[in-house]
Amino acid sequence: xxxxxxxxxxxxxxxxxxxxxxxxxxxxxxxxxxxxxxxxxxxxxxxxxxxxxxxxxxxxxxxxxxxxxxxxxxxxxxxxxxxxxxxxxxxxxxxxxxxxxxxxxxxxxxxxxxxxxxxxxxxxxxxxxxxxxxxxxxxxxxxxxxxxxxxxxxxxxxxxxxxxxxxxxxxxxxxxxxxxxxxxxxxxxxxxxxxxxxxxxxxxxxxxxxxxxxxxxxxxxxxxxxxxxxxxxxxxxxxxxxxxxxxxxxxxxxxxxxxxxxxxxxxxxxxxxxxxxxxxxxxxxxxxxxxxxxxxxxxxxxxxxxxxxxxxxxxxxxxxxxxxxxxxxxxxxxxxxxxxxxxxx
Numbered sequence: 017x018x019x020x021x022x023x024x025x026x027x028x029x030x031x032x033x034x035x036x037x038x039x040x041x042x043x044x045x046x047x048x049x050x051x052x053x054x055x056x057x058x059x060x061x062x063x064x065x066x067x068x069x070x071x072x073x074x075x076x077x078x079x080x081x082x083x084x085x086x087x088x089x090x091x092x093x094x095x096x097x098x099x100x101x102x103x104x105x106x107x108x109x110x111x112x113x114x115x116x117x118x119x120x121x122x123x124x125x126x127x128x129x130x131x132x133x134x135x136x137x138x139x140x141x142x143x144x145x146x147x148x149x150x151x152x153x154x155x156x157x158x159x160x161x162x163x164x165x166x167x168x169x170x171x172x173x174x175x176x177x178x179x180x181x182x183x184x185x186x187x188x189x190x191x192x193x194x195x196x197x198x199x200x201x202x203x204x205x206x207x208x209x210x211x212x213x214x215x216x217x218x219x220x221x222x223x224x225x226x227x228x229x230x231x232x233x234x235x236x237x238x239x240x241x242x243x244x245x246x247x248x249x250x251x252x253x254x255x256x257x258x259x260x261x262x263x264x265x266x267x268x269x270x271x272x273x274x275x276x277x278x279x280x281x282x283x284x285x286x287x288x289x290x291x292x293x294x295x296x297x298x299x300x301x302x303x304x305x306x307x308x309x310x311x312x313x314x315x316x317x318x319x320x321x322x323x324x325x326x327x328x329x330x331x332x333x334x335x336x337x338x339x340x341x342x343x344x345x346x347x348x349x350x351x352x353x354x355x356x357x358x359x360x361x
Contacts, residue, residue, distance in 0.1 A: 049356050052333050052340040053113040053121055054323055059354050060111045060121055061340070068105045068123070070133075071354050078350035078359075112159040113323065114166060114182070128155045128171060132182055162201030163242060163324075169199050175208065188218020200282075202240040202258075209238050215247065225258040236274060239282040241300070246287055248274060263301040279319035284330050290320045302330050313341065 047063035054060070059071040059080050071080035086100050107126050114120040123131045130153050157171045165185065168176040173196045177185035187193045191208055198209040205219025205226055213234045217226045223243040232255060238247045243259035252274040256265050264285045278290040286300035294315045318335040331344035340357045342349065351359040 048337065049335055049340050050318060051111060051321075051335060052342070052357060053111045054331070054333060054342060054351075055113050056349075058113075058121065059351065059357060060113070061354070061356065062108055062111050066106055066108050066126060067102075068108050068111060070100075070105070078352040080351065080354050110159065112161055112166075115161055115163050115180070115324075120181075122159055122166070124156055124159055128157070129153070130156050130159065130168060158199075160199055160201050162206070162240070163203045165201050165204075165206065167199045167201050167206055169196060173197070173211070175199050175206075177206065190218040191216045198238060200238055200240040200245075202245070203242045205240075207238060207240055207245060209235055209247075213250070223259040227257055229255055229257055237277075237280055239280045239287060241282040241286065242284050244282070244285065244300075246280065246282065246299075248272065248277070248280065250274070266300055267297075268299045281319065281321050283322035283324050286322060286330050288320050288322055288332060290316055290318075290334075296320055296332075296334065298332075313343070 047065035047067065049061055050064045051062040052059065053062075057073050061069045061071075070083040072083050073079070074081050084100055085097050086104060087097055108123050109126045110124045112122045112124070114122065120132070120134050123133070125131065153168050153170075153176050155170045155172065156168045158169045160167050160169070164180050166178040166182060168178075170176065174193050175187060175196055177187055179185045188206070191206070195211045196208045197211050200207050202219075202225050203221060205217060205221040207215055207217045207225070209215055213236075215228050215232055215235055215238060217228055219226060221243060225240065225243050225245050232247065234250045235247045235255075236250050238245065240246075240258075241264060244264040245256065245258045246268070247255045249255065252271045254268060254271060256268060258264070262285045268287075272289075276291050276293065278292045280287060280289050282288075282300075284301075286298065286302050289297040289299070291297065294317065296313055296316060313334055315336045316334045317337050320332060320334045323331045323333055329344070329346040331342055331346060331349055334341045334343070338356075342351060342357065342359050343361070345361050349359065351357050
């Protein structure tokens with residue numbers, strides 16, 4: 017009996033010590049990868065416990081070094097280095113890469129605030145790459161980025177628009193800024209899905225993305241690439257409009273079983289659909305480019321996303337139960353040393 021009590025005391029002591037070490041170091045234990053954001057300069061891993069890790073490209077193709085320091089400034093000129101803290105990389109709901117400047121991203125925090133990280137890509141050394149952290153907005157529920165714009169959707173159903181480098185923009189007059197359920201962004205345009213199932217658009221594109229089909233309603237979800245738009249209605253009917261000059265609508269069926277669909281994401285001239293059974297569908301110009309074989313990409317547990325590199329080169333990011341898989345034939349993309357991230361052609 018005494019032995020059991022002593023053993024219990026030892027176990028509790030070790031457990032307390034372990035928890036204290038975890039709290040001090042900010043190490044995530046047992047958390048799976050929830051999301052990966054990636055461009056030519058950085059890889060950001062978000063875990064299911066709301067923590068994140070940031071990796072910066074080195075001067076060796078395919079190698080990334082984990083970032084441990086941040087730079088802050090009060091006057092925009094004189095930077096002061098500090099260690100990244102647990103608070104910097106915790107309490108995160110999602111991460112979004114900005115289309116420009118490369119290597120810049122937004123953290124959407126669980127409290128609805130947005131933190132912007134601006135990477136100084138001139139000095140690519142671990143721990144000496146500069147960051148500028150700034151507050152972007154509050155009460156945000158989701159973030160979307162287009163080729164030259166970023167839009168924040170708030171919990172109250174309104175949107176906040178930013179242009180390149182997060183310069184403040186304005187909501188197009190053709191969009192009623194209320195009762196918005198979803199927003200997507202393309203090249204020089206944005207579209208919103210309203211709570212009543214209708215769609216509104218605004219911008220300056222001349223390639224047909226603003227030409228919403230007459231009478232379109234009962235829409236469940238929308239997505240947009242550079243110049244094309246795809247909508248799925250509540251009955252599974254697919255409606256598409258915009259530019260198809262590069263095969264953006266290749267492989268798209270007339271209808272899908274909406275009960276099997278988890279999400280839909282478009283970039284450049286392509287669209288990827290994540291199914292609830294863990295399989296993916298690819299539509300568009302480079303549908304075969306992603307090498308979507310059931311034996312290699314099945315088992316996806318979170319919505320797959322598309323990323324772009326070098327202007328219009330696509331890459332697919334799929335999150336499986338134990339790893340993230342990035343699929344692309346673009347030669348500058350190989351990743352060789354980021355734990356939990358696998359690159360394949």
